[in-house]
Amino acid sequence: MTDLQQTQKNSPDPSGISHKCLPIFHQMLSVDLVGNNITHISAGAFGNLSKCHIILLTSNKIFTITPTAFNRLPKLKVLLLRHNKISVIKANTFAELLSLERLDLGHNSLSIITNGTFFGLKQLRHLYLDNNSIWRIEQHSFAQLHSLMFISFENNKLEKLDPQTFVSLSQPFFMASFCPSTIDLHLLSWLDHEVKHETIYILPGNCFRDLTRFLFRKNNCGNRHTLF
Numbered sequence: 001m002t003d004l005q006q007t008q009k010n011s012p013d014p015s016g017i018s019h020k021c022l023p024i025f026h027q028m029l030s031v032d033l034v035g036n037n038i039t040h041i042s043a044g045a046f047g048n049l050s051k052c053h054i055i056l057l058t059s060n061k062i063f064t065i066t067p068t069a070f071n072r073l074p075k076l077k078v079l080l081l082r083h084n085k086i087s088v089i090k091a092n093t094f095a096e097l098l099s100l101e102r103l104d105l106g107h108n109s110l111s112i113i114t115n116g117t118f119f120g121l122k123q124l125r126h127l128y129l130d131n132n133s134i135w136r137i138e139q140h141s142f143a144q145l146h147s148l149m150f151i152s153f154e155n156n157k158l159e160k161l162d163p164q165t166f167v168s169l170s171q172p173f174f175m176a177s178f179c180p181s182t183i184d185l186h187l188l189s190w191l192d193h194e195v196k197h198e199t200i201y202i203l204p205g206n207c208f209r210d211l212t213r214f215l216f217r218k219n220n221c222g223n224r225h226t227l228f
Contacts, residue, residue, distance in 0.1 A: 009072070030054040040064035047072040054078040061085055071096045080104045091116025104128040106152065113137045122146050130154040139164045159188075 027048050038060040046055065046069070052074055062084040070079070076097055087109040100121055110132040112153065118124065124145050134156040142148065142165065 003050075014155045016143055028052055030056070032056045033060070035059045038062055042066050043068040044071055046101040047067040049073060051075055056080045057084070059083040061180050063087060063109075065089065065093055067091070067093045067129060070094060071172070074161055075099050078102045083143060087111065089117050095120035097121060101147075105132070108131040108132050111136070111157075111191050112132055113141045115140045115143070117141060120183060124148055125132050128148045129156070131156075133157055137161065137165055141180060197208045 008049075029052060031046070031052060034056050038057065039062060041057075041062060041064070043066045046052065046220070050072060051072060053071075055076060055078070058080045059082070062081065063086060065086065067090045068136070068208065069091065070076070071095065072095065077099055079094075079097065079100060079102070082104045083106075086105065086163065089105075090108065091114060094103070094117075098120065101123055103124060103126070104119075106128040107130070110129070111134060113129070113134060114134070115138045118127075118141065121144060125147050126144070127148060127150065130152045131154060133151075135158060137158065139162045
């Protein structure tokens, strides 16, 4: 059993994950828990999987994540939490995921992105926040994301962007409402932001001061709304 490198768990009704749920296989590289009835993730749930690269938790019923649930995962690169019921992510929940490159939080119930939501994710390249209920992004929410190249933000409720929302990012990145999974982002040779199908009312001056290309399509900007 020491050669086991992948586990799948599709039992009828596992409602929570703790450190006791998963077998202790230190060589495990991926964990697939897609399509269960998981509702919460306890502290240190994956703490024994120090070599794990991928954790898939898509299509569950997760609404609670203990802030230390993803501690002791130094090599994790992909974390998929898509299609759950997550409404709040407490500060520093992902702080120990120093190698994480892809985080998918699409199709949840998030409403606010705070300064601590993505703290510590210095290697994050792809961030998916589409199909939530996000109406507010705090000023320095993306300040730690020095490697960010792509954000998916389709179908949220954002009404205002603070001038400092993106200016702290050191890498050119692509912000889109939709991007095919097959696109090679390394082919993008210009700074490209695309915002579609949002209810943005106000974009303050200097919000995108370093852009060379910007697309603003199908947003809810009537006579009573203000741009810049």
